Amino acid sequence: MSQGNDLYVEGCELKILGVISEEAKFWEDNVSPKAHPEPDFPIDEIMHATYENGIFHLDGFKNRTPWYEWFIHAKGFELDVHAFKRVGT
Numbered sequence: 001m002s003q004g005n006d007l008y009v010e011g012c013e014l015k016i017l018g019v020i021s022e023e024a025k026f027w028e029d030n031v032s033p034k035a036h037p038e039p040d041f042p043i044d045e046i047m048h049a050t051y052e053n054g055i056f057h058l059d060g061f062k063n064r065t066p067w068y069e070w071f072i073h074a075k076g077f078e079l080d081v082h083a084f085k086r087v088g089t
Contacts, residue, residue: 011082016056018075027067038062042070051077 024036024043036042047060056072 006087007084008087009081009084011084013080013082015078015080016072016074017077020054020073020075022070022072025069025071026062027069033069036068036070043068 024039025033026036027033041062043058043060043062045061045064046058048058050057054073054075056070056074056077058070058072060066060068062068
């Protein structure tokens, strides 16, 4: 869809399919993560997202406070992009 150009996604929906397990963590320091205090809604601004070997790793902010992680073990996903614009064209 990008035809070799960067895209700015203005609206999309991520569906995570066949969730097997999940774990949410937060970092108060740079030593080790702790159990997330609000695991039902662990991240409200995603800064990085990867999907590897059936594991989603999302990290970012919660209530403008860094740094939170969410690990979701799932069978797959669907990404439906509703609106985008090309960057630098």
